[in-house]
Every structure is written in C-alpha cells, then in structure tokens.
Amino acid sequence: MSGAKLFTPVSIGELTLKNRIVIAPMCQYSAEEGSMTDWHLMHLGMLANSGAGFLTIEATAVSPEGRITYGDVGLYSDDNERAMGRTLESVRRWSEMPIGIQLGHAGRKASSEVPWKGGGQISPDKPQGWKTVGASDLPFDPRYDAPRQLDMDGVARLRKAFADAARRAARLDLSAIQIHGAHGYLLHQFLSPLSNKRTDEYGGSLENRMRFPLEIFEEVRNAFPANRPVTMRVSASDWAEGGWNVDETAQFALALEQRGCNAVHVSSGGLVAHQKIDVGPNYQVPFARAIKAATRMPVIAVGLITEFEQAEAIIGTGDADLIAIARAILYDPRWPWHAAAHFGAHVSAADQYLRCQPRQFRSLFETNKG
Numbered sequence: 001m002s003g004a005k006l007f008t009p010v011s012i013g014e015l016t017l018k019n020r021i022v023i024a025p026m027c028q029y030s031a032e033e034g035s036m037t038d039w040h041l042m043h044l045g046m047l048a049n050s051g052a053g054f055l056t057i058e059a060t061a062v063s064p065e066g067r068i069t070y071g072d073v074g075l076y077s078d079d080n081e082r083a084m085g086r087t088l089e090s091v092r093r094w095s096e097m098p099i100g101i102q103l104g105h106a107g108r109k110a111s112s113e114v115p116w117k118g119g120g121q122i123s124p125d126k127p128q129g130w131k132t133v134g135a136s137d138l139p140f141d142p143r144y145d146a147p148r149q150l151d152m153d154g155v156a157r158l159r160k161a162f163a164d165a166a167r168r169a170a171r172l173d174l175s176a177i178q179i180h181g182a183h184g185y186l187l188h189q190f191l192s193p194l195s196n197k198r199t200d201e202y203g204g205s206l207e208n209r210m211r212f213p214l215e216i217f218e219e220v221r222n223a224f225p226a227n228r229p230v231t232m233r234v235s236a237s238d239w240a241e242g243g244w245n246v247d248e249t250a251q252f253a254l255a256l257e258q259r260g261c262n263a264v265h266v267s268s269g270g271l272v273a274h275q276k277i278d279v280g281p282n283y284q285v286p287f288a289r290a291i292k293a294a295t296r297m298p299v300i301a302v303g304l305i306t307e308f309e310q311a312e313a314i315i316g317t318g319d320a321d322l323i324a325i326a327r328a329i330l331y332d333p334r335w336p337w338h339a340a341a342h343f344g345a346h347v348s349a350a351d352q353y354l355r356c357q358p359r360q361f362r363s364l365f366e367t368n369k370g
Contacts, residue, residue, distance in 0.1 A: 005315045006308075007345035010053070010322060012298055013229035013262035015098060015175055017053035017322075018348065020315055021336050024265075024302055024324040025056040025102040025178070027072060029114040034064065034074025035083035041090055048095035050329060051336035051347030053322075057084075057101040059180055062161040066105035066186070069112045070128040075103065075165045085172055094350055102233065103165050103220065104180025105158060107189045108134035108147035109270075121145065135189040135196040135203070135212075141273045155202070155212060158186075159219045166223035176262075177224055179217060182235040183270030187213040191252065192244040192271050210252055214259065221260055229262035231300075236287035237268045239275040246287055250294035257295050265300040265324060266291050281310060288320040300324050308339040340364055 007019045030039040047055050061067040061074040074080045088099065106112075110132045111122050121144040122129030133154060134147035150158070162179075169177055181187040189195040190212045196203050202212050213232075221230045236249040253264050266288040269277050277283070284303035292299040301320035305311050306328045314320050329335045340347045341361045349357075349365040357365050 004312050004343035004345055006312045006323070007340060007343060007347075010298065012176065012231065014227045015229050017098065019051075019053040019336070019345075020322040021052040021054075021311070021339070022265075022300055022322050022324040023047050023050065023052045023055045023329055024326040025058045025180075026326050026330065027058045027068060029069050029071035029116075031071055031073045034061065034067065034072065034076060034080045036073055036080075036087045037083075040073070041087050044087060044099075045091050045094065046333050047329065048091050048097045048099070049350050049353070050333055051340060051349060052097065052325075052329070053336075054176075055097050055099045056178060056324075057099065057174075059102050059104045059106075059185075060165070062103055062105055062165040063158070065110060065130055065133065066107075066158075066161075068106040068110055068185075069114050070122075071114050072106075075101070075168050076161065081168045081172065088172055088174075096348065098175035100176035100178060100229075101169050101174050102178040102180050103162060103169070105161075105186040106132075107184075107186030108132050108138070108140050108144075108195070109184055111145075134186070136198055138195055138197065140184065149198070159215055162216050163219040163223040166220040170224050170228075174228075176229040176231065177220055178231045178233055178265060179213075179220055180233050181213050182233045182265075182267045184235070184272070185270070187216060188235055188244070188271055191248070192238055194238060194240060194243045194272055206248055206251065210255060213252070214255055217256060217259055217261065230260070231263040231265060232256055232261055233265040233267060234291075235268045235270055236266050236284070236291065238271045239269050239277045240272050243271060246290050249287070250291055253291050253295045253297065257297050261297060263298040263300060263321075264291055264295065265302065266320075267302050280304065281306070282314070285314055285319050288314075292318070292320060298322060302326070308342045311339065312343065337364065 124131040132147040137149045139146045236246045288301035298321040300322045302324040
C-alpha cells in the first residue's frame with residue numbers, strides 16, 4: 001500500500017475527493033459567444049480520465065463583458081448553459097470524476113485578444129472588443145483603454161449575475177464552484193489598493209476593499225446548494241510595492257471562512273503590468289503555507305508544481321492540503337497515473353484503458369465507470 005499522502009482522500013465541505021490532485025481551471029479561448037464547443041468536449045474528456053481527484057472548468061464569465069477574450073466560456077445565457085450541459089453529459093458518461101467550475105469577471109483585463117494571436121487588449125472600437133469596467137477607472141496598462149468605474153447599479157447587476165451563474169451551475173449538477181478572486185480580475189481589482197481608488201464604501205480601508213468580493217461570495221453561496229462547496233481563488237501578493245499582500249490575504253481568508261467558504265486556492269500576481277515575480281518551483285507555496293496557518297479551511301497550492309516528490313512534499317509537510325496542476329497536466333495528461341505508479345498508489349481509470357496497465361504496476365488502476 002502507498003504511504004503517499006497525495007493519494008489519500010480529502011474532504012472539501014461535504015465533497016470527498018479520492019486524492020489531493022486538483023486540475024486547475026485553464027482558459028482554452030475556444031468558445032463561441034460564450035458557449036462551449038467540441039474542443040471543450042475533447043479537452044475536458046481527456047482531463048476527466050487523468051486520475052486526478054477533481055476537475056475545474058476554466059474561468060467562466062458571468063456576463064459577456066466579463067470575458068477575458070471573445071473566446072472565453074460564459075454561463076450567462078440559456079445557450080451557454082445548454083452547450084455546457086451537452087459537454088458535461090458526454091464527459092460524465094465515461095468518468096466519475098467530480099467537476100466544478102470557476103466563475104469570474106475579468107474587469108479591466110477583459111476585451112483581450114487570444115494568446116496565440118498576441119494577447120493584449122482590443123480597444124472597444126475594434127471588432128471583438130468592448131468597453132471594460134473596473135473597481136476604478138485605472139487601466140491595467142497605460143496603453144489600454146481605461147475601464148469605466150462600476151457605479152452602484154453596476155455593482156448590483158454583477159451581484160445578480162454571479163448569483164444567476166451559480167444557479168445555472170447548480171442546474172448543471174456541478175459539484176463545486178470556485179469564485180475567481182485572483183490574477184488581476186475584477187474581484188482582485190477591488191481588493192488591491194493599486195487598482196481600487198474608490199472613495200465610497202467599496203474603497204479605502206481593507207474592510208471596504210473586501211466588501212464587494214465578500215458580497216459576491218455570499219450571493220454565490222446563497223444561490224448554490226448548501227451541500228456543495230463554494231471556494232475562492234486568491235492572489236496572495238501583487239508582487240508590486242504598495243499592493244495587496246499575504247497579510248491582507250489571510251484576513252480576507254478568515255472573512256471568507258466566517259461566511260461559509262469551504263476552501264481557498266492560493267495563487268499570486270496578475271494585477272499590474274509592472275509586477276516583478278520571482279518565478280521558480282514552489283514559488284507560491286509559502287503563500288499557501290501562510291494562509292493555511294491563518295485558517296482552518298483546506299488550502300490548495302499551485303504554481304510550477306511539476307514533479308511527483310515535489311507535490312508529495314507540499315502535502316506531506318503540511319504546507320497545503322491539496323495541490324493544483326495546470327500546464328503540467330496539459331503536457332502529461334496522465335500525470336496522476338504516473339505519480340500513482342511512482343508512489344505505489346492507485347487511481348481510477350476507464351475500463352477501456354485497463355489493458356494498458358504496465359506489468360510492474362498491476363495495482364495501479366481501479367475501475368471507473370464506462
């Protein structure tokens with residue numbers, strides 16, 4: 001039997017996962033008018049047979065102007081819901097892996113070109129572009145069109161949009177919701193003093209800057225079934241002087257916990273173009289460790305986690321309760337299988353794949369549905 005903690009069960013609220021490997025949300029920029037396409041069926045179907053404990057659907061916009069790019073998935077219309085439903089029906093036919101969704105709004109970082117066409121903002125007067133909104137009227141980059149500062153009506157509309165998307169997620173029988181409060185998108189824009197220069201009840205003090213993200217959490221929590229988890233992804237540091245920091249993140253995590261948050265996924269950066277990130281293996285793990293020390297919620301670590309022993313050490317030393325992988329599992333879609341073989345553990349696999357089990361790893365697979 002494996003002694004690896006990476007392959008022990010873990011509970012997030014009332015949801016129990018078979019192992020501690022989470023597939024992080026990864027934008028595919030391949031939707032049409034916010035609706036999933038056949039690409040998403042292939043992509044999610046591949047990931048759902050990877051042996052991970054949990055699969056997260058990419059950042060999904062709660063309104064059209066909340067999309068990062070024109071190719072982003074949304075969950076703001078009946079067409080979006082039907083397309084996602086068709087994808088999920090097919091994936092679930094062949095995999096029992098629990099699937100959640102990340103709901104978000106890009107704020108001032110919206111209206112962008114897809115990465116393989118250069119990225120960067122598309123101005124609102126150009127095809128595929130639109131006027132962005134933000135916590136304040138400060139652009140992400142001085143060369144970009146300045147966002148329109150959200151007024152009170154806009155704030156109210158977005159509270160409703162998040163709640164409506166959460167109800168759609170419930171109808172789709174998704175296992176969990178992660179709210180995107182990281183990477184410089186709208187909720188992070190409200191949190192950071194570098195992007196929030198408001199003088200009303202949503203700006204200034206830490207309490208005020210946390211107000212809108214906490215309101216969004218409460219709206220989603222109230223709209224989603226009580227027995228299914230709602231979590232938050234945060235950036236623990238802006239990696240810029242005078243920006244959002246890990247101490248403020250810990251206070252935000254405590255406020256989330258008090259409101260019934262079930263886990264926090266700790267990332268960093270993305271708020272300002274002049275950030276200076278010291279990138280390397282485990283570079284974000286100290287942030288996860290700090291948030292874990294401040295809260296009783298399960299904490300998910302992410303960021304250049306590519307090696308099996310590296311992932312096990314993060315869990316085994318108590319720096320985090322789960323690890324999330326993204327690029328690593330795109331490069332190696334069977335990463336969890338290979339990690340299980342390395343540690344003498346086992347994962348769920350489709351019946352159609354059982355014959356591929358190497359002789360030296362005869363206990364690697366347990367049957368999945370199919």
